[in-house]
Amino acid sequence: MNSTDKKSAVLGAEFLRHDTAAAESGVEDYLEHDAAVYRTLLESTRAIPWKIDWATMEFAYIGPQIETLLGWAPSSWKTVQDWAARMHPDDRDKVVEFCVAQSKAGTDHEADYRALTSGGEYVWLRDVVHVVRDARGEVESLVGFMFDISERKKTEEKVAALQRELEALSFKDGLTGVGNRREFDAVLQREWSAAQRHGAPLSLIMADIDFFKSYNDYYGHVQGDACLKQIATVLSEAVRPGDFVGRFGGEEFVLILPNTGAEAARQVVERCRDRISAAEIAHERSPFRQTVTASFGAGTVIPSASDDAVAFVNLVDTQLYHAKDNGRDCISAVNRAA
Missing domain, CATH: 3.30.450.20 (PAS domain)
Incomplete structure (x- = not known):
């Protein structure tokens, strides 16, 4: 008043x-x-x-x-x-x-x-x-x-709407439009807690564009940004409703699949890999058909009270590096829910 x-x-x-x-x-x-x-x-x-x-x-x-x-x-x-x-x-x-x-x-x-x-x-x-x-x-x-x-x-409603818009933007990657690291952390914590409460499986997928440094060196950063946007779109279209897609950093993306077992997660990974291949994004410096490919690490867990979400992320990240060490354009997975 x-x-x-x-x-x-x-x-x-x-x-x-x-x-x-x-x-x-x-x-x-x-x-x-x-x-x-x-x-x-x-x-x-x-x-x-x-x-x-x-x-x-x-x-x-x-x-x-x-x-x-x-x-x-x-x-x-x-x-x-x-x-x-x-x-x-x-x-x-x-x-x-x-x-x-x-x-x-x-x-x-x-x-x-x-x-x-x-x-x-x-x-x-x-x-x-x-x-x-x-x-x-x-x-x-x-x-x-x-x-x-x-x-x-x-005025209050306009301010509230702007706050909601700013909050939404704060959870989005400015380049690709998918979730950013901040949203990934929030979603992972929420889904991890839900999986613990219900004893449900939770799967995580990490994807890294192969030979992306050489892509940027050859095509330039502007084209490199366009490539990242296209990969983000492909991944978003490959997942199911309720799944999360985010940019983890650089050329690395992450997917959170709630209530998803290892076999279903494997199917999502295969679909992502196939769709990236089908997109046929030119990459003259890549040894794989001179098109853009990606390596994938995947993991599934039914988290207990003693499990740690960060440790699980590190485990999946390790699988990603196994895929890259094994020649790239492939999948390496671990199942802790078995």
Whole structure:
């Protein structure tokens, strides 16, 4: 709430409390003059004041600004049922339960919700509620102020959308568009924990483009980047829904296959290898048909509480180097789930 709204709230609360106190004291002349001043000042603000009698749950007062904002005449706000009925269905139960509980406890509170206009649209409101007690300490009435926070909510939603977009970008490799090392770490931790809980197999595949340094030296880094993008696309199209593809670094890619045994993982690797071959990306400096190939390391495990995810990654990485040492364009795998 900004400073103007706070001043309006304080002024309005003073008016509504003073209105009741003056009536009880019977100082009619004072009430007529002073309350009129308060009412004029209050109703010239953007804050919408209201007062509810706790015993009857009826509106004792609601500012005329309500009709300008929502289109409903002040006279149509008779009980709290009118307030609740004009609330978005997705907000109603939560907000009503919260406000009732806080009011019963005698606690001042705030609530944000979408209010229905007479035209069938919704406007974001913030209700700031003060609980008024009688001499015995019992709840006597509620004094509140409605504030139009639609613009604030729009700004918050834009900021939230930008944050989600930035978070998504922070998990993507800027060149290839697949997951980056940060996302790989997060996905691996999540799937490792899930595999431990359910006693399910988890497979990991690491792929490294063969002779990529000579590719860059011959074709240049721009073409090298294009090659990495194409390989990322091929791998993404070769995996199944729910599998993860990421760039581990340089010309190395990594795949996480949840709930996947060794044989199924082997089939995924073979499909990746076949599709890279079918892409026929020219590589004049490669001894394999002068096209781009890749070496693969694969591993499968049913992780126990004593197993370590980093150690498993290192194990698969070792398999990758076995594949490269054995002539490249091949697969080396280990099965720790057997």
